[in-house]
Amino acid sequence: MAPRVTLQTIADRVGVSRMTVSNAFSKPDQLSAALRERILAAAREVGYVGPDPAARALAKGTTGAVGIVLTSSLRFAFTDLVATSLLGAIAEELGPTGLALTLLTSSDDGAVIPARDVAMDGALVYSCDPTSTAVEYLTRRRLPLVYIDQDPVAGIPAVNVDDRSGARAAAQHLLDLGHRRIGLLLSGPHGSYGLITPEDLTVDGHASRQRLLGWRDALDAAGVTPMLARQAGATLEQARDGARLLLDRPDRPTAMLCFSDAVANGARQAAEDLGIRVPDELSLVGFDDNPLAAQIRPALTTVRQDVQAKGRVAAAALTRAIADSRAGRPVTAEHVLLPTELVVRDSTAPPPAA
Structure with a gap:
């Protein structure tokens, strides 16, 4: 069996401290570009992909992921044109933050209940029954939440259209x-x-x-x-x-x-x-x-x-809520109402003559 590759393995290979190797993965701004590239090259040579995500999350107190809860099956997220557009806008807004988006059903009839068991830093609740157990679990976990297409609730940011x-x-x-x-x-x-x-x-x-x-x-x-x-x-x-x-x-x-x-x-x-x-x-x-x-x-x-705007506003509200929560600040619970517009095309005309 091949020996286990660790941070110390890379440190010994490059001739630096274990902390320097760790910084190459988690705090790249603290190293020169040349030194970081030497460390990463050594890691590639021995097949090391970086610190264990679970251990890193435990140490940092963050998962690097947010959830979005859907009442419908997950298939809905890939087949409904409005849902796919919304999810795309959310993912695009989250991209620069490094947060990953995890799709969650509101199911509560299995051994694993996503809203209760999946690790996340916060969650978007999209067009869900507010009395569902999924919403209850997220609330009990005291996660930062943002509601989309939901009845606004005091203390929780919400994004709706008119x-x-x-x-x-x-x-x-x-x-x-x-x-x-x-x-x-x-x-x-x-x-x-x-x-x-x-x-x-x-x-x-x-x-x-x-x-x-x-x-x-x-x-x-x-x-x-x-x-x-x-x-x-x-x-x-x-x-x-x-x-x-x-x-x-x-x-x-x-x-x-x-x-x-x-x-x-x-x-x-x-x-x-x-x-x-x-x-x-x-x-x-x-x-x-x-x-x-x-x-x-x-x-x-x-x-x-404007589904794109709705997704961007909701994702931005969630990243703010997560930042506020980590800093111990009260969450800014803004309720945003986006405008709608009638678009007249060819499917409407005066009624047929009696």
């Missing part, structure tokens, strides 16, 4: 075009599938509630009672099925407001299946303005949110 204002503008756009038979297609993993009445209407999650409030602000003011349906989940097929509940009926709506662009795309496909032309017979409005919105045909009228 969902309500954006949704209100979307509904008003349809009303100004002359629509009065308007359907709402709601999304969310916690809702039951089917047609619903205004009396039975409940939604889960901060963004869902705010978008519904915005839609109702405009529709109620105009005296319009919407037709309502909830899809069973967040997949394209589930959006198509939910849309068919509204479209496959004699009194179908002439316009639909959808929780997201992905949901609106499902509604567009359902309309196509039924031979309903968009926008001649059905106007569609999405939310988010993800890349899909401009690519599908007809191009989708939607509400734009």
Whole structure:
């Protein structure tokens, strides 16, 4: 068996102290460039990659990683265009800090519970049920937290977009075009599938509630009672099925407001299946303005949110919170509300003549 390579091995090889070798890896600014390169070259020759990360984390009292907690499965982070854009912006903002990003589910039914067991310096909580055990564990661990698309909580930094204002503008756009038979297609993993009445209407999650409030602000003011349906989940097929509940009926709506662009795309496909032309017979409005919105045909009228800015602001807030926590300072719990903008494209038009 080959002898174990340690810091002392490199020190003896180069003729310097063990601390100097350690500084070459952890405090490079304390060495000249030439000396550090000699040490690193010696390390490469004997196959030494650096101090053990776990031991280094224990000594420094930091893990060098932050978590982001998702209510959905981790697959959602790689398949949802809004989620992937958000994660990319967060990772880019964290890059210069040296902090790694760890994806965590909110699962609590296994031997390992990520929010309880994974080492991290802080965490982003993204569109999660605030009563979930994952959020509870993170809070009990006293980790610095930042909420994204969550109801703001005193003492915790939060980043949201103005969902309500954006949704209100979307509904008003349809009303100004002359629509009065308007359907709402709601999304969310916690809702039951089917047609619903205004009396039975409940939604889960901060963004869902705010978008519904915005839609109702405009529709109620105009005296319009919407037709309502909830899809069973967040997949394209589930959006198509939910849309068919509204479209496959004699009194179908002439316009639909959808929780997201992905949901609106499902509604567009359902309309196509039924031979309903968009926008001649059905106007569609999405939310988010993800890349899909401009690519599908007809191009989708939607509400734009700046997902990149949301990710950057959230990551910066978390790095500040971690720094404040390490320094023993109170965390600056700023609640940021980013603007939204109605983007009118080709999927909306006046209703067909009666």
